[in-house]
Amino acid sequence: MSLLVKKWEELADVKDELAKRDWFFATSGNLSIKVTDEPLTFLVTASGKDKRKRTTEDFLLVDSFGKPAEQTHLKPSAETLLHVEIYNKTKAGCVLHVHTVDNNVISELYGDAKEVSFTGQEIIKAFGLWEEDAIIRIPIIKNYAHIPTLAEEFSKHVKDDAGAVLIRNHGITVWGRDAFEAKKFLEAWEFLFSYHVKLLASKRVTTLV
Numbered sequence: 182m183s184l185l186v187k188k189w190e191e192l193a194d195v196k197d198e199l200a201k202r203d204w205f206f207a208t209s210g211n212l213s214i215k216v217t218d219e220p221l222t223f224l225v226t227a228s229g230k231d232k233r234k235r236t237t238e239d240f241l242l243v244d245s246f247g248k249p250a251e252q253t254h255l256k257p258s259a260e261t262l263l264h265v266e267i268y269n270k271t272k273a274g275c276v277l278h279v280h281t282v283d284n285n286v287i288s289e290l291y292g293d294a295k296e297v298s299f300t301g302q303e304i305i306k307a308f309g310l311w312e313e314d315a316i317i318r319i320p321i322i323k324n325y326a327h328i329p330t331l332a333e334e335f336s337k338h339v340k341d342d343a344g345a346v347l348i349r350n351h352g353i354t355v356w357g358r359d360a361f362e363a364k365k366f367l368e369a370w371e372f373l374f375s376y377h378v379k380l381l382a383s384k385r386v387t388t389l390v
């Protein structure tokens with residue numbers, strides 16, 4: 182099996198798993214996986230597709246500018262520039278972007294603070310933080326409609342080979358050294374968001390009773 186086919190299958194499997202979680206509402210979301218380092222090429226989801234479906238036109242190969250590396254009628258994701266920032270600045274191997282109700286609610290609740298942090302949750306160990314009082318923090322940026330501006334703002338938070346950024350009332354973009362790590366971090370973030378949203382809602386209910 183060629184490297185390209187291997188990476189294609191790997192990304193398609195991750196896409197299927199995220200689809201099972203129902204994290205691709207209304208064609209939202211985009212995913213990518215690095216194929217080669219020099220020159221940089223990566224597979225990215227084709228724009229506007231239903232990411233719940235598995236087809237032979239789900240991904241296309243793009244270069245370090247996010248432009249198609251091969252002849253194709255497919256259009257790279259509208260947010261490919263964000264993936265480009267990550268691959269050009271870090272050793273990340275996979276980038277996952279999903280819109281969920283929970284990540285949107287958290288981004289709106291803490292958007293003015295420009296970040297949100299979590300502590301006291303066992304799942305924080307998924308990020309490799311083992312101390313009892315470990316704190317995990319995620320920046321929240323404005324959802325600029327102009328993608329180059331969004332990518333520029335996003336890029337300020339791309340420092341490590343693994344990381345995550347919340348885009349306000351839009352979604353989360355998570356990256357990791359490989360697909361396994363990116364998915365693990367994405368699931369951990371969504372767990373924290375979901376827990377927090379439910380906790381706030383239940384506290385509100387308690388005070389009303």
Ligand SMILES: CSC[C@@H](O)[C@@H](O)C(=O)COP(=O)(O)O
Nearest residue numbers: 208209210211228229230258259
């Ligand atoms: C209908 S989702 C809005 C899109 O603009 C975008 O945010 C998204 O996540 C999916 O866009 P895509 O171009 O398919 O990668």
Ligand SMILES: [Zn+2]
Nearest residue numbers: 209210278352
């Ligand atoms: Zn999006």
